[in-house]
Every structure is written in C-alpha cells, then in structure tokens.
Amino acid sequence: MPNGNGLSRRSFVKRSxxxxxxxxxxxxVPGWLLGRSGGEExxxxxxxxxxxxxxxxxxxxxxxxxxxxxLQGTREVVRQDRALASHLISCxxxx
Amino acid sequence: xxxxxxAPSISKDPVADNTDLYAFVSPGNTVxxxxxxxxxxxxxxxxxxxxxxxDVLYEVMIDNNGDGEEDVTYQFRFTTQITNGxxxxxxxxxxxxxxxxxxxxxxxxxxxxxxxxxxxxxxAVLASGLASPPVRVxxxxxxxxxxxxxxxIHTLPGGEKxxxxxxxxxxxxxxxxxxxLGTLRLFQNLxxxxxxxxxxxDASKGFNVHSIALQVPTTHLTRDGSAPSDPLDARAAIGVxxxxxxxxxxxxxxxxxxAQSAGPWVQVSRLGNPLINEVVIPLGKKDYWNSTYPKDDSxxxxxxxxxxxxxxxTVLYPxxxxxxxxxxxxxxxxxxLIAILLTGIPAGIVGGFQNFTGPVQADYLxxxxxxxxxxxxxxLGIVGGDLAGFPNGRRVTDDTTAIELKAFAGATxxxxxxxxxxxxxxxxxxDGTTNDIAPLSTFPYLGHPHEGYEHSH
Numbered sequence: 001m002p003n004g005n006g007l008s009r010r011s012f013v014k015r016s017x018x019x020x021x022x023x024x025x026x027x028x029v030p031g032w033l034l035g036r037s038g039g040e041e042x043x044x045x046x047x048x049x050x051x052x053x054x055x056x057x058x059x060x061x062x063x064x065x066x067x068x069x070x071l072q073g074t075r076e077v078v079r080q081d082r083a084l085a086s087h088l089i090s091c092x093x094x095x
Numbered sequence: 096x097x098x099x100x101x102a103p104s105i106s107k108d109p110v111a112d113n114t115d116l117y118a119f120v121s122p123g124n125t126v127x128x129x130x131x132x133x134x135x136x137x138x139x140x141x142x143x144x145x146x147x148x149x150d151v152l153y154e155v156m157i158d159n160n161g162d163g164e165e166d167v168t169y170q171f172r173f174t175t176q177i178t179n180g181x182x183x184x185x186x187x188x189x190x191x192x193x194x195x196x197x198x199x200x201x202x203x204x205x206x207x208x209x210x211x212x213x214x215x216x217x218x219a220v221l222a223s224g225l226a227s228p229p230v231r232v233x234x235x236x237x238x239x240x241x242x243x244x245x246x247x248i249h250t251l252p253g254g255e256k257x258x259x260x261x262x263x264x265x266x267x268x269x270x271x272x273x274x275x276l277g278t279l280r281l282f283q284n285l286x287x288x289x290x291x292x293x294x295x296x297d298a299s300k301g302f303n304v305h306s307i308a309l310q311v312p313t314t315h316l317t318r319d320g321s322a323p324s325d326p327l328d329a330r331a332a333i334g335v336x337x338x339x340x341x342x343x344x345x346x347x348x349x350x351x352x353x354a355q356s357a358g359p360w361v362q363v364s365r366l367g368n369p370l371i372n373e374v375v376i377p378l379g380k381k382d383y384w385n386s387t388y389p390k391d392d393s394x395x396x397x398x399x400x401x402x403x404x405x406x407x408x409t410v411l412y413p414x415x416x417x418x419x420x421x422x423x424x425x426x427x428x429x430x431x432l433i434a435i436l437l438t439g440i441p442a443g444i445v446g447g448f449q450n451f452t453g454p455v456q457a458d459y460l461x462x463x464x465x466x467x468x469x470x471x472x473x474x475l476g477i478v479g480g481d482l483a484g485f486p487n488g489r490r491v492t493d494d495t496t497a498i499e500l501k502a503f504a505g506a507t508x509x510x511x512x513x514x515x516x517x518x519x520x521x522x523x524x525x526d527g528t529t530n531d532i533a534p535l536s537t538f539p540y541l542g543h544p545h546e547g548y549e550h551s552h
Contacts, residue, residue, distance in 0.1 A: 054357070055346075055355055055357065056357070057344045057346060057357040057358065059344075071343055071344050071357040071359075072357060072358075073357065074342065074358065074359055075358070075359070076343065076358050076359045
C-alpha cells in the first residue's frame with residue numbers, strides 16, 4: 001500500500017488548461033477556488049492576480065485522508081476529497 | 096560571510112540568497128535600506144551575467160510597533176527582456192543609455208507597497224517597468240557606467256527612491272581564515288593549531304552583488320507617520336528585514352517550453368542582523384530559520400543566549416579568554432546579545448540611546464530614526480561610541496564582523512552585568528579586513544560594480 005509521503009511525490013500531477021482530470025474538477029465545482037487555503041502566510045503580491053487561466057498543479061499530499069493540494073497562479077487550495085484523490089492516483093497509475 | 100551561502104539549500108539558489116542588509120538614516124529625514132542578493136558574483140560571468148530572478152519575490156519589511164510582524168512592505172518583481180535572440184551577446188555594441196538598442200538582455204521591475212500584514216494588507220503598485228541598469232561588462236560595452244547607473248535611480252510618486260541592480264560587494268571578510276577552524280590571521284599564532292600571524296585577506300574583494308536600494312521618507316515608516324526627533328521616543332525605533340520567496344511548485348516542461356511556477360510564495364531566505372544565520376544558527380536549523388519569520392524567533396533563543404561562537408573562542412584560543420570561559424561556564428544567559436540582536440537596547444543602557452522595540456524577540460535590524468547621520472562615522476558603531484552605526488541599524492561602512500566578534504567574546508556583556516570584566520583580547524578582535532573601495536556618498540550608496548573586463552579572480 002502506498003504511504004502518504006511517497007505517494008504524494010509519485011502523485012505529483014500537472015495539467016494545463018488543455019488538460020483533463022483536474023480541469024474537469026474545476027468546471028464541475030467552480031466555487032472550490034474560494035475554498036480553504038493552506039496554512040501559510042501569503043504575501044499580498046499573491047492578490048495581484050487570481051491566476052485564473054494559468055496552468056493548474058495538483059498533488060495528493062495525503063492519500064489516506066484524501067487531501068489534495070491545487071495550485072494555480074499564486075493561489076493554493078487544499079481539498080479533502082477522497083474521490084478526487086483517488087481519481088488523480090488512478091490517473092498516475094495509468095501512465 | 097554576512098549571510099552569503101549561509102544555509103545548505105539557499106547556497107544552491109544564489110538568485111534568492113539574501114547576502115547583506117543595511118538600514119540607516121539618510122539626509123532629508125529619510126531612511127535608506129539596501130537589500131543585497133546573489134553572493135560572490137564574478138564580474139566576468141558572461142555571457143549570461145548575474146541578474147535578479149524573474150521567478151523570485153523580493154521583499155523589504157518594516158515593523159514599526161514591535162510585534163515582530165511587518166507593518167510596511169516593499170515588494171519587487173523582475174522581468175527580463177531579450178531583444179535579440181539570434182546572438183549570444185549580452186550587448187551588440189556599447190550601451191550608452193538605458194534605452195540603447197544594443198543592450199540585448201535587460202531587466203525591469205515593479206514596486207508594490209503593502210500596508211499591514213503581507214497576507215491581508217492593502218497593496219498598491221507604486222511603479223512598474225522601472226529599468227535596472229546593465230551589469231558592468233567592460234570599457235567597450237558599458238562605458239561611462241556611473242551615468243548608466245545614475246539613470247536607473249527612480250523617484251516614485253510617494254517620494255521613495257529606488258534602484259535595483261549590480262553593485263560592488265561592500266562586505267569585507269576573511270572567509271578563508273574564519274572557516275578554517277575559526278582562524279583570525281592576525282592572531283593565529285594564539286590558535287589551538289598555531290601558525291605565524293599573517294596579513295588578513297578580504298575574500299570578497301573584487302566581487303559584485305545585486306542590490307535593491309530603497310530610500311523612504313521617515314514618515315512612511317513610523318507607526319504614526321511622525322518623524323521623531325527625540326531618540327528616546329518609542330516611536331523612533333523600527334525593525335527592518337528582507338526576504339526572498341519562490342512559488343511553491345516548479346514544473347519543468349519539455350524542451351522549448353519555459354518552466355512554470357505555481358502556488359503561493361514560500362520564503363526561502365531572510366536576513367536581519369548580519370552573521371546570525373551564518374554563525375549563530377546551527378547547521379541543522381539554517382534552512383528552517385530561512386523559512387521562518389522574525390515574530391517567531393524566540394524559538395531560536397538558546398542560540399543567542401548561549402552562542403556556540405562564544406564557546407568556540409575559548410577552545411580555539413586557549414588561555415586567551417579566561418573571563419569569557421568563566422562566563423560561559425556560569426550558565427548565565429547572554430542578555431547583552433539578546434538585547435542587541437532580538438529586542439533592541441532599552442533606554443538607560445547607552446546614554447541618549449535606545450532602539451528597543453519591545454519584548455517580542457525578533458531578529459531584524461533595529462534603527463532609531465531620530466539619530467541623525469554621523470559627521471564622522473566610526474566603523475565600530477555603538478561599540479566605538481557612534482550611535483548612528485550598528486547595532487543601530489547598519490551602515491555600509493560598519494565593520495559588523497569586528498563588532499560581533501567583540502560582542503560574542505564578551506565585550507558587550509558589561510551592558511547588562513557592569514561588574515563583568517571582558518578579556519583584554521575581546522576589544523582587539525577583528526578579522527582585520529577592510530573594503531578597498533569606498534561607498535558612494537549618495538544613494539544608492541554601494542559602490543559601482545567591478546568590471547568584468549578588469550576582474551582579477
């Protein structure tokens with residue numbers, strides 16, 4: 001069974017706007033970009049651009065908890081979404 | 096060095112590596128802050144000479160109420176433009192102005208000011224498209240360099256002056272000796288592994304840095320917009336530090352596609368007092384220290400209150416520091432160093448002076464903006480009786496290596512324990528180096544960079 005850290009590294013997935021899986025999640029639930037962010041301080045420069053239209057980087061930080069981190073522009077959104085995590089993991093395993 | 100290559104991770108990321116920070120009162124009720132990056136720049140580093148990172152967020156922070164958090168922040172972001180991709184040359188002819196078409200690889204930058212916390216404060220872009228000067232290539236490529244550099248001093252609508260570009264490395268230090276088991280060439284006959292005393296060597300001689308220089312009206316920085324004239328006025332003490340951040344993720348694409356950064360900014364380097372992450376914070380904590388914030392510096396208190404450097408001096412120079420050895424052995428906390436480096440010096444310790452920002456322990460330069468510039472600066476700063484110098488902020492000419500060596504050897508302990516008698520050697524400690532190039536007398540203060548053509552390394 002994969003553990004959290006190793007799996008996170010292996011699960012590092014990047015999708016451009018032309019990509020599929022992560023973008024699909026954006027389209028389906030557009031409100032999640034306003035979801036809770038990571039716990040770090042975000043310099044105000046991050047507010048200069050909402051990053052919409054830029055590529056999205058997603059990684060599974062904790063597979064067991066279904067914790068997925070999504071990065072776009074200077075935004076970071078952390079989602080507890082086991083289905084999304086599982087989907088990303090299976091995408092990687094298809095490679 | 097001061098903070099050059101001081102931590103394992105940042106030593107591999109020079110573009111984001113804070114090297115030195117200066118903050119001092121300048122004429123006209125202004126404060127000048129110089130934040131340097133990119134250690135040990137080889138002047139002849141062509142064809143791709145050093146430049147700021149387009150993917151780095153550079154920041155200068157000011158705390159004016161003593162809580163260890165920023166109240167005013169200046170942010171700098173750079174953009175590189177290559178005008179002619181069909182040549183390997185940095186310039187295709189002499190660069191005679193900042194708009195010269197012969198200059199092939201140029202940088203511009205934006206300045207954003209944030210009032211309040213960086214994460215929640217009010218941000219305003221003060222300017223964008225500001226030109227950095229070219230690096231100093233040589234007499235054919237960058238003739239009349241002072242004119243080019245002078246044209247890159249910009250005055251912003253709010254009264255700030257800014258400059259961002261290559262400068263001469265003003266921090267002198269005998270790196271070769273200090274990191275050879277703490278040898279100081281002048282005194283190495285007394286070292287545990289003795290060799291004859293020798294002439295010091297300035298290891299940074301002939302190198303350049305990249306500097307972000309900022310001159311700000313004092314009233315922009317104090318808590319209530321005042322320009323205090325009484326040094327004992329609590330509003331006069333401000334804290335200054337600088338940092339560099341990178342975005343959380345970097346994705347390298349296939350050949351021909353630029354790498355893509357994404358995510359929030361993550362701090363990878365910071366700098367307040369010189370030499371702290373260099374010789375106070377231990378190896379295992381250095382990268383972590385770079386990622387943390389001054390408001391949380393109490394977690395590192397043990398390294399200031401019982402510093403390794405003070406203990407090393409007594410071991411490496413046996414018999415030379417008996418009083419320091421006794422102090423170390425007593426288990427007494429170095430309250431003098433805690434005051435100088437983490438809280439500021441309260442009123443009543445040094446006549447007519449204070450730079451106390453309150454009980455919050457935060458590593459940053461503390462500047463009393465009511466102390467005017469000295470007519471004849473003493474490079475030993477307050478230790479030398481000059482209240483306008485380090486550790487009251489830091490000037491370009493302050494010999495912070497000598498000051499801190501003396502302090503860690505016990506020379507400043509009488510500030511908190513008047514009966515303590517420092518060892519005679521403490522007052523003599525220095526690495527013995529000096530900078531052979533005088534700084535400019537006006538903004539941006541750091542000297543013009545060495546030419547690649549004339550380099551001597």
